[in-house]
Amino acid sequence: MANKIQKSDLNKMFWRSQLIQFSHNYERLQSLSTLYALTPVLKRLYQDRPEEERINAQKRHLEFFNSHPVLIPFILGITAALEETTEEDEKDSVIAVKTSMMGPLAGLGDSLLNFTWYPIAGSIGASFAVEGNFIGPILMFLLINFLYFPLKYYGIHLGYSKGKELLSSNNGKKILDRITTSANVLGVMVAGALITSTVGVKLGISFGKGDGKVMIQDMLDQVLPNMLPLLLTLLCLYFIKKWNGKHVVAIIFALIGIAIVLSYFKILV
Known part of the structure; x- marks a missing residue:
């Protein structure tokens, strides 16, 4: 120029x-x-x-x-x-x-x-x-x-x-x-740290009773801590890229609705 x-x-x-x-x-x-x-x-x-x-x-x-x-x-x-x-x-x-x-x-x-x-x-x-x-x-x-x-x-x-x-x-x-x-x-690195600190997904599903009770979330944490927040973030990223960011608001409200339903049935805590 x-x-x-x-x-x-x-x-x-x-x-x-x-x-x-x-x-x-x-x-x-x-x-x-x-x-x-x-x-x-x-x-x-x-x-x-x-x-x-x-x-x-x-x-x-x-x-x-x-x-x-x-x-x-x-x-x-x-x-x-x-x-x-x-x-x-x-x-x-x-x-x-x-x-x-x-x-x-x-x-x-x-x-x-x-x-x-x-x-x-x-x-x-x-x-x-x-x-x-x-x-x-x-x-x-x-x-x-x-x-x-x-x-x-x-x-x-x-x-x-x-x-x-x-x-x-x-x-x-x-x-x-x-x-x-x-x-x-x-x-x-910053994005990874934000995922673990701000995205909260915790399962409330368990098997057994009393001392033999096994929490699915504890088992997942032993394999890969914060696996569910990572998967949820990647899923949201997939849909945002697929739709070119056109339905971000819909994704947010869908996540809120799904979280409420799953929490009601004690699937998420």
Whole structure:
């Protein structure tokens, strides 16, 4: 592409990234707001391109996306660099890198920011507030954004510059493939941990009575712990992929109905 991204475009993207949390939908979560943030960059890159390419550029960034709002600017910076340096037939790699980073950075942001810095800032502000000092909530707000704003601003510029350096180096594509693979592996690990911690399926079926009573769930746990949550997750994934995500709500209500019926008959506990 002949057009080059300007610093002003990255700054516009920074200010727009402040509104990431203002536009959510339950189908694709932050996709619309991330497209809004990327719009100055896409306008710059596609201002002299055919209308069809401009439309396709917007459509590909409307796919499902969800990550930590403070670390999203870093992803946007790398995405901007990829958009600038790839041809139209290579744009699948842009979305692949963008989506591969959202899970790991979401986990990193939650652990370091939401569960560490946010409580620290809140406790400092609360210590003033409980004494009746009005500076408490103001201090909390300032402490949070004292860290969040630089992370967002430098995240965009660092992501863009490092993304360009990576892609311009001789081994750039190999390194990029390694990063993508590592991010995918970490994403799978996080997904596996979420399955065991959030999906609860426990059988209440047993054989025998008294001391000879045998619980089917105990037998399954000895063979493969959390086997039923895993099977249920894979089954849901199968139907979601089969129907291209069109009947997610129906799947949710079906699971709720089946769970109620099975619990009533003591099959599930």
